[in-house]
Amino acid sequence: MVSDLFPMTARQAQTTRRGKVLVGPVDLRLDGGGVAMVIGPNGAGKTTLLHLLHGTARLTSGTIEWACPLEAARNQQSFVFQRPVMLRRTVLENIAYPLRIRGHQRADAYEQARDWADRVGLGAMIDRSALVLSGGEQQKLAIARALITRPRLVFLDEPCASLDGAATREIEQVLQDTREAGTALVMSTHDMGQARRLADRVVFLLHGRVHEEAAANTFFEAPVTTQAAAFLRGDIVE
Amino acid sequence: MGDLWSGLLQAFWLVITFDPELVEIAGRSLRITLTALVIASLIALPLAALLAVRRFRWRRTVIALMNALMGLPPVVVGLVVYVLLSRSGPFGVMGLLFTPTAMIIAQVIIIVPLIASIAHQSLRELWTEYHDLLISINVTQGQKIRTLLWDARRALLTATLAGFGRAIGEVGAIMIVGGNIDHATRVLTTAIALETGRGDFALALGLGFVLIALAVTVNLAIHWLGRTEREGRW
Numbered sequence: 433m434v435s436d437l438f439p440m441t442a443r444q445a446q447t448t449r450r451g452k453v454l455v456g457p458v459d460l461r462l463d464g465g466g467v468a469m470v471i472g473p474n475g476a477g478k479t480t481l482l483h484l485l486h487g488t489a490r491l492t493s494g495t496i497e498w499a500c501p502l503e504a505a506r507n508q509q510s511f512v513f514q515r516p517v518m519l520r521r522t523v524l525e526n527i528a529y530p531l532r533i534r535g536h537q538r539a540d541a542y543e544q545a546r547d548w549a550d551r552v553g554l555g556a557m558i559d560r561s562a563l564v565l566s567g568g569e570q571q572k573l574a575i576a577r578a579l580i581t582r583p584r585l586v587f588l589d590e591p592c593a594s595l596d597g598a599a600t601r602e603i604e605q606v607l608q609d610t611r612e613a614g615t616a617l618v619m620s621t622h623d624m625g626q627a628r629r630l631a632d633r634v635v636f637l638l639h640g641r642v643h644e645e646a647a648a649n650t651f652f653e654a655p656v657t658t659q660a661a662a663f664l665r666g667d668i669v670e
Numbered sequence: 671m672g673d674l675w676s677g678l679l680q681a682f683w684l685v686i687t688f689d690p691e692l693v694e695i696a697g698r699s700l701r702i703t704l705t706a707l708v709i710a711s712l713i714a715l716p717l718a719a720l721l722a723v724r725r726f727r728w729r730r731t732v733i734a735l736m737n738a739l740m741g742l743p744p745v746v747v748g749l750v751v752y753v754l755l756s757r758s759g760p761f762g763v764m765g766l767l768f769t770p771t772a773m774i775i776a777q778v779i780i781i782v783p784l785i786a787s788i789a790h791q792s793l794r795e796l797w798t799e800y801h802d803l804l805i806s807i808n809v810t811q812g813q814k815i816r817t818l819l820w821d822a823r824r825a826l827l828t829a830t831l832a833g834f835g836r837a838i839g840e841v842g843a844i845m846i847v848g849g850n851i852d853h854a855t856r857v858l859t860t861a862i863a864l865e866t867g868r869g870d871f872a873l874a875l876g877l878g879f880v881l882i883a884l885a886v887t888v889n890l891a892i893h894w895l896g897r898t899e900r901e902g903r904w
Contacts, residue, residue: 488805488806
């Protein structure tokens with residue numbers, strides 16, 4: 433789906449902390465739609481790259497440009513963290529929160545939140561404290577909260593890490609539905625099975641740089657670089 | 671030991687007979703303290719939230735100063751407020767010295783740093799937890815502060831109750847700026863000081879027990895109204 437958000441173009445984007453380069457320089461373009469899967473070994477900078485593109489990590493050099501002004505671009509994105517952040521509120525209030533922040537009336541926000549709670553399978557627990565949910569339920573809540581504003585782009589940082597098979601399957605189904613509804617997903621994962629199931633494009637990250645980028649089929653069947661091939665074989669890549 | 675028993679008996683007697691003077695003094699104590707508490711909370715809680723979410727150059731210094739002011743000597747506060755409100759002081763024209771308003775001002779000055787420091791501790795921890803989410807949702811500074819204050823309301827209740835405890839038991843500052851005038855500025859603590867000075871330990875103890883009972887009752891009432899401990903893990 434083409435929207436006024438895309439394309440996003442990162443040129444020589446880099447973030448550093450205390451003089452150490454965490455990610456970059458990175459050149460990347462997102463055209464919207466589909467799932468861009470960011471993969472790479474531990475410490476490659478997957479989480480930082482997602483934060484950098486989303487605007488929650490400081491860009492120390494280079495540029496990241498959207499098709500619309502930055503403020504408008506931020507309002508069309510959302511982020512799902514590896515460890516979901518739960519507000520000390522009920523499930524319903526958590527899901528409705530982004531709408532309330534944007535000025536929606538309580539009744540309208542809660543009605544939409546109920547709908548999203550049903551969609552992610554939390555309809556029976558909307559009045560419970562979000563803090564007493566299981567890890568899988570909290571991640572589903574976080575996804576519902578990220579989607580309730582109907583963003584054009586969602587960043588997901590290993591959303592299924594430490595979840596069991598059943599919860600992973602449910603969350604992947606929600607993500608498939610979201611993709612089919614036209615929302616672009618940029619997601620990081622360690623799980624190569626999940627990457628193969630969901631990815632349309634793959635961004636292979638190594639030492640904070642985009643080492644290889646390709647359509648998912650091409651990448652998984654014929655990786656160009658030896659490091660990417662080694663990573664896919666399960667070898668240790670340094 | 672005898673004084674303790676007769677103090678208890680006297681407190682019991684004063685309460686069950688609804689002693690008019692006790693009712694007047696206790697009522698004034700509550701009125702002044704609760705007014706000071708509301709004003710102090712309106713200043714301290716947003717200040718604590720602002721210090722939790724906003725980064726500015728002198729932030730650490732402000733926090734350190736606020737923590738240091740928790741131990742502000744009430745007598746000194748009373749003296750400063752006295753000088754400011756006395757006829758020759760900058761606010762003398764307002765005629766507030768030896769009035770309940772002067773006592774409220776002194777109490778507010780004493781408890782704002784206490785409430786703000788305790789509240790800041792809770793809000794800082796909550797902000798660490800919420801930071802990434804709220805930044806990613808792109809909330810405004812005001813929305814951050816409102817979210818933190820609402821979600822930490824139970825912890826903030828503890829901060830305000832600490833302020834209440836400090837204010838209701840305060841004697842030094844309010845004695846100086848209130849003057850302990852009968853039917854005007856006499857409150858439980860200044861009455862206790864007066865009776866102790868007169869050597870009527872039993873009455874002083876009796877008033878002391880009433881003060882403790884009042885403080886416990888208000889604390890329990892606020893906990894009950896705030897539904898603390900009722901909604902499981904928050």
